[in-house]
Amino acid sequence: MKIGIIGTGSMGNILIESFIESQAVTPSQLIVTNRTIEKAYALKGKFPELQVAETPKNVANLADIIFICVKPLQFHPLLTQLAPFLNADKIVVSITSPITVEQLQTVVPCKVARVIPSITNRALTGTSLVSYGSTCSSSDIEILNSLISHISTPVEIDENITRVSSDIVSCGPAFFSFLMQEFIEAAARQTDINEEKATQLASEMLIGYGRLIEKGIFTLPSLQERVSVPGGVTGEGIKVLKEEVGEMFDLLFQQTHAKYYEDIRKIKEQFD
Template sequence: MEKKIAIIGCGSMGKMLLEKIINSKIIPEDNLFVANRTLEKIQVLKEKYKNMHICRTNKEAAENSDIIFICVRPSDIKTVLLEIRDVLDNSKHIISLNGSILFEQIETVCKNNKISKVIPSVTAEVNESQTLVCHNSKVTKEDEIVLNKILGTFGKVIELPENEMGIGAEVVSCMPGFIAAIFNEIVVVAQEHTKIPEEQITNMLLNTMMGTSKLMLENKLSFEEVITRVATKGGITEEGTKVIHEKLPGIVKEMFEKTLEKRKLTTENAIKAFNS
């Protein structure tokens, strides 16, 4: 791929993206242009990736690139867009890594540009991200293919309409945290009934979770089918699944209500800040 890529903002997400792109060799290292508020932070990366370009301004990074990843906080997105606006011709593709700012806000500054929004997951670190993406009307099929190739360097790409990105983020981006919280409670309670070390219990659970995922994916099994196979009538597992079916739905319902309400509030605040 001969595209030139800018990464504006080198926090945890920007740094992850930079390293995945370079390590995948999807573009030559010298086709990467990086800008950050704190120059010293990217100077450290330059020591490791000697051929990438360190840019002193966001405008410089955008001017030299075809695809521009904006990896900054919602409160900083408008400032970045205003800074780079003068060098944005219609061919440049802007990628926002923040789900809180809507296309209609970004388009008030960059109304003629191709714009996509991307929400990766922490599992991108091990190339298992379920990365969500949506596009505005100016993004072509060719643009989508190129972006998917970049995002595919750290996992699978799932395209959704913009209005479904919120619940999509709950299912894939927030879910590692939810899963970890649930399994942590299982570890805590299991320790009350055994002398097996905590680390060993944790590894047993993690490997069982991986095995269950593999079983379901490879054999195309539903959750209900797995329950039926393991929770035989009158057996031990059935007693546990009865408790889960009785108690867990209310917890899950409340969890989604709380997170979606928080997401709505975050989006409203981000939009207010953008429009101010």
């Protein structure tokens, strides 16, 4: 089985490196290309057995499963370019949220799916959000799930929760990294700790926190209850958070969804 990757930017790169590291595929099974072809050849320098294709058409012609890792507004023109090189046995996989599997099916003559990855997949963990086109057979779904399971937990989602699910799974690491960086910088501003030491302590805390949740030792509410003893320091900190957070996350979801609907409108114009 040959796996094609069109677009070797941030997420395309993560998929390539994760698939290889997890042994989901060997480098020789991968066919990659990028608009700036030098970036694709840079990956070949790292994985010599990997095949670089000069054009997306070559990838479509040679690969059995083609992951498309380009920006949303680049999809429609790319799909129309690829369509003559796709047959009913191939599977095109989108990694972007504003384009539905139904829209993909209107352009290409093959099977389609959507897999929204997360940067956490680079550590062979976290979730990938999956949706399958109506022409995917049970064996197609099994093949894709097996591939994705090497680097993440695939979770099938309905279209109406695509954006919020992606906010949590895919954008969430960036959101919480920002909050953690603010936490670290405030510690350095308000106390004698330096930023390097605060970063070390915070990073170890996050790793330990994740393992507590992973092992089911605590839920999010029970962890707060266990650490926040009556009259203690943690309780005072939680009090500040409750007062200051307010509608911050409501506004975050409103903003991400506004951008999402704007992208959907522009994409719909292309597909219509």
